Amino acid sequence: MRKLTSFVCGTGAGLAAFYLQRLRDPQTAVQNSWTHSDKPVDPWALWDSNWDCRDPKALVRPLRNSQPEEENRYNADLEKSKAKKPRHIILVRHGEYLDAGDSDETHHLTERGRKQAEFTGKRLCELGIKWDKVVASTMVRAQETSDIILKEIDYDKEKVVNCGFIREGAPIPPQPPVGHWKPEASFLRDGSRIEAAFRRYFHRAYPDQEKESYTLIVGHGNVIRYFVCRALQFPAEGWLRININHASITWLTISPSGNVSIKYLGDSGFMPAPLLTNRIPRDAKNVV
Template sequence: MVFYPHENDNNNQLAQADKSRVFSTSWNYNWDRRDPKSLVKPMKIDDEFNRNIYNKQLINKTAKAIHHIILIRHGQYNKEAKTDADGRLTTLGKQQAEAIGKRLQELNLPYNSLIHSTMTRAQETAKIIQSFLKKNITVKSDSLLNEGSPIQPEPPSSNWKAEINYYRDGPRIEAAFRKYFHRADFSQEKDSYTILVSHANVIRYFVCRALQFPPESWLRLSLNHTSITWITIYPDGIVKLVAFGDSGHMNPQFFL
């Protein structure tokens, strides 16, 4: 076999290129603390009998259904308001809320619950959405979903000024993530569909956390009012972003 030095150089270059594509971190399957192996007490498996017991325990703690989370940003509101109570939806904001309500109705998914933040603009948006959905859907409010500053963004933006303290809002928004983002309970037989009506900062942070992206990246993302962001959580802990900021259900003049 004839040896050509330049071929070896090319191989070295390819090897270096491959190294640059290696992921810096691996997927954390126990991100929601619901990996079956973390829920079952370790035991010494020294025979077939103990192995069967252990495997049965794992099966009992394994999710069987898929958890869908549909995140909706509120409609346009009065940004000049000095209090939350005065930050009501504008006429356009109500039209946007009607558009997303119709879209969710058209999708005709078996929604289990509609949960909204306690801020006025989110409450009004959720109420309009509810009018388009089945009458027996569970509706709740949760202040954990209120707007805030989740974490100092990276890179910093001269256009972004934190109006709310990161140290105060960050733990609350993280608590909201841990409350709503997890694989289905292992006793759940059917897939679940939860609608969360919240705010841009919160939703963007949720997406970064769910996909295990650096949470500081949240400000790099952008969301239209009443857009759809859809996250699917599978029984094995894998998370997929089905849609982000989908606004195809709205007329172009609604993109404000």
């Protein structure tokens, strides 16, 4: 009887280990997921795991042969190249500003825009985040928004990275097309810059990162919408279909595997209703 019990337990443990390994296998995971695996997936819907060119398999020299020593070298290099912790990137659109004058220097926050930024700063403070980096666009409205937020989250202004790459612009011709005309050169110029910013700030953690990191980026609506599309691998041409309010919070997380998820998209529910805006006033009479 004791032998029979041992046999049953051993067999059960073996089967459990077998099925656990099967569940961990990517192909099996797909079969057991909600994915309709019997239907072909559109190519645009497939996830590119090496979107940031930091998949360990893309960083390590391939196997030269099947010798144990070479396999050990390869596996050791793979392990050294793997990210260990996730990166959180929190994007904040600037507050409402008055589109007056012909230059950026005249585009200051309205009183309502300053209140929006203050509410956002308080919200970020309530989240209890310890910030590893704060990045702000060099445009006046983003700088003013950043300054107000910094007072609430108790972050040293001297440590802020002021970045010209994330200035507002036209990232890519939108689909569906919009009614007003814009020269193709605008998209060529702005798009290259904004794409460079995406590659600078969006990637999985370095292998030596030992804890979760939090980066705050204070920028602009078009840039944030483009970043969201790129990070989630949605068609970038759809950026204009997304609407985000002034001083709203968008939160993206990049896991060690390179998978990207979105926690907040244009969250502004922490503000009183009279402060919710998304369009730019061009007449001082309409400014609160």
